[in-house]
Amino acid sequence: xxxxxxxxxxxxxxxxxxxxxxxxxxxxxxxxxxxxxxxxxxxxxxxxxxxxxxxxxxxxxxxxxxxxxxxxxxxxxxxxxxxxxxxxxxxxxxxxxxxxxxxxxxxxxxxxxxxxxxxxxxxxxxxxxxxxxxxxxxxxxxxxxxxxxxxxxxxxxxxxxxxxxxxxxxxxxxxxxxxxxxxxxxxxxxxxxxxxxxxxxxxxxxxxxxxxxxxxxxxxxxxxxxxxxxxxxxxxxxxxxxxxxxxxxxxxxxxxxxxxxxxxxxxxxxxxxxxxxxxxxxxxxxxxxxxxxxxxxxxxxxxxxxxxxxxxxxxxxxxxxxxxxxxxxxxxxxxxxxxxxxxxxxx
Amino acid sequence: xxxxxxxxxxxxxxxxxxxxxxxxxxxxxxxxxxxxxxxxxxxxxxxxxxxxxxxxxxxxxxxxxxxxxxxxxxxxxxxxxxxxxxxxxxxxxxxxxxxxxxxxxxxxxxxxxxxxxxxxxxxxxxxxxxxxxxxxxxxxxxxxxxxxxxxxxxxxxxxxxxxxxxxxxxxxxxxxxxxxxxxxxxxxxxxxxxxxxxxxxxxxxxxxxxxxxx
Numbered sequence: 168x169x170x171x172x173x174x175x176x177x178x179x180x181x182x183x184x185x186x187x188x189x190x191x192x193x194x195x196x197x198x199x200x201x202x203x204x205x206x207x208x209x210x211x212x213x214x215x216x217x218x219x220x221x222x223x224x225x226x227x228x229x230x231x232x233x234x235x236x237x238x239x240x241x242x243x244x245x246x247x248x249x250x251x252x253x254x255x256x257x258x259x260x261x262x263x264x265x266x267x268x269x270x271x272x273x274x275x276x277x278x279x280x281x282x283x284x285x286x287x288x289x290x291x292x293x294x295x296x297x298x299x300x301x302x303x304x305x306x307x308x309x310x311x312x313x314x315x316x317x318x319x320x321x322x323x324x325x326x327x328x329x330x331x332x333x334x335x336x337x338x339x340x341x342x343x344x345x346x347x348x349x350x351x352x353x354x355x356x357x358x359x360x361x362x363x364x365x366x367x368x369x370x371x372x373x374x375x376x377x378x379x380x381x382x383x384x385x386x387x388x389x390x391x392x393x394x395x396x397x398x399x400x401x402x403x404x405x406x407x408x409x410x411x412x413x414x415x416x417x418x419x420x421x422x423x424x425x426x427x428x429x430x431x432x433x434x435x436x437x438x439x440x441x442x443x444x445x446x447x448x449x450x451x452x453x454x455x456x457x458x459x460x461x462x463x464x465x466x467x468x469x470x471x472x473x474x475x476x477x478x479x480x481x482x483x484x485x486x487x488x489x490x491x492x493x494x495x496x497x498x499x500x501x502x503x504x505x506x507x508x509x510x511x512x513x514x
Numbered sequence: 515x516x517x518x519x520x521x522x523x524x525x526x527x528x529x530x531x532x533x534x535x536x537x538x539x540x541x542x543x544x545x546x547x548x549x550x551x552x553x554x555x556x557x558x559x560x561x562x563x564x565x566x567x568x569x570x571x572x573x574x575x576x577x578x579x580x581x582x583x584x585x586x587x588x589x590x591x592x593x594x595x596x597x598x599x600x601x602x603x604x605x606x607x608x609x610x611x612x613x614x615x616x617x618x619x620x621x622x623x624x625x626x627x628x629x630x631x632x633x634x635x636x637x638x639x640x641x642x643x644x645x646x647x648x649x650x651x652x653x654x655x656x657x658x659x660x661x662x663x664x665x666x667x668x669x670x671x672x673x674x675x676x677x678x679x680x681x682x683x684x685x686x687x688x689x690x691x692x693x694x695x696x697x698x699x700x701x702x703x704x705x706x707x708x709x710x711x712x713x714x715x716x717x718x719x720x721x722x723x724x725x726x727x728x
Contacts, residue, residue, distance in 0.1 A: 424654060443695055444695055457682055
């Protein structure tokens with residue numbers, strides 16, 4: 168009866184494990200395959216023996232990590248936390264990015280895995296995204312997680328030389344940024360580079376690297392503006408409304424000329440001829456009337472002229488800024504960063 | 515005439531052709547002339563011509579008329595008709611948007627010379643021009659006649675000229691109808707046997723014509 172309960176409990180523990188992709192994947196070693204089957208059959212002792220045997224075989228690092236992982240799972244299922252932790256430490260050293268889904272795996276196993284994470288020094292999730300930025304003004308984010316407090320030294324090495332991006336103590340999630348300049352102050356040459364992160368704590372050390380392809384290129388310039396967005400030039404002349412001012416002015420001028428002539432006539436000579444002033448005065452009044460009926464001439468719209476000059480001034484200023492920015496951009500280098508496959512090692 | 519041609523040549527020579535506006539016109543003038551007393555009254559008409567050159571704020575205008583004057587009024591029968599050639603040259607500088615200061619020369623010659631006074635004078639005055647519409651404007655001017663020199667002697671401490679002109683042209687106003695009125699009064703005084711006599715001269719001329727602007 169006790170054995171039956173124990174088997175049922177073990178089966179409950181093992182259920183999530185069956186879903187583990189690493190153990191259900193194609194395994195190149197027959198021993199490893201048998202170990203996996205034994206674990207699936209809840210024969211943990213047999214699974215431990217077979218997994219240990221498999222770990223001593225000449226396996227690839229992936230299979231070796233699977234063997235240790237199976238070992239860790241089996242030990243954890245048998246409540247052998249210390250051995251499980253040791254096995255998980257080996258898993259992490261072989262595959263530092265390995266993680267367990269806490270929602271699918273037994274807490275017993277995940278707690279042993281967490282213990283292993285706290286004890287081993289590895290760099291996990293070293294990540295560099297494909298990006299483009301201007302050397303000297305933009306940055307390339309470098310992200311990783313270090314499992315223990317360690318001195319971290321991050322370098323970029325390649326055909327253009329070497330530069331230390333950062334060197335400091337760190338723990339947990341670390342986020343660094345490289346400004347795109349090498350130690351000589353210039354942008355890197357085109358080629359394959361590696362970002363190498365070295366962690367050291369006491370006698371433990373770990374290094375991970377991410378290969379990159381760096382492609383320097385020219386920075387796009389900004390086109391000059393022909394108009395300011397949202398600000399349209401206004402007409403600088405407007406046709407005024409028809410008015411009676413022209414005929415009024417003509418009549419006033421005629422009246423002044425007529426009045427002046429009458430006033431200036433010599434009393435000794437008597438009244439002079441009126442024919443001349445009446446002829447021209449009538450003509451002037453007629454001109455005033457025709458000018459009133461004529462389409463008015465466009466007149467300058469001072470407010471619009473002022474507005475347009477301000478807009479043009481602003482446009483010129485903006486274009487001058489663009490020209491200055493383009494001149495600076497012509498001296499800049501845009502870096503295209505494409506990360507390649509990465510690896511890690513313990514030393 | 516020589517002074518006018520010289521001034522015109524000076525303005526034309528010192529101005530680039532495209533910056534200048536030259537207006538040439540011709541027409542017909544009506545005239546009224548009175549001298550000394552109400553009975554010496556003449557009326558007539560004749561051809562007239564004008565030339566104007568403008569450049570920026572500076573303008574030069576020459577008006578010339580040839581008039582045939584006949585006696586008019588009640589005492590006309592014993593009087594002889596005569597001919598008048600008159601020329602007016604005015605150079606102006608626009609000092610404000612509408613107002614120009616003008617200085618010039620005026621000369622009137624009569625033939626036969628005994629029929630009426632020939633005289634010349636310097637003029638100094640102002641002209642105000644109001645643009646009414648494209649190709650249409652009206653102008654008023656007045657000038658003081660100074661340094662009047664008469665063929666029959668005498669002097670004129672007071673002489674004044676008053677003018678009204680109007681132009682109208684369809685479209686841009688290259689071709690224009692022009693009308694120009696000119697009133698002149700000169701208070702001539704002579705000294706006859708120690709007696710000072712007042713012999714005023716008064717004339718008015720109306721010119722109607724057609725002008726072309728280049």
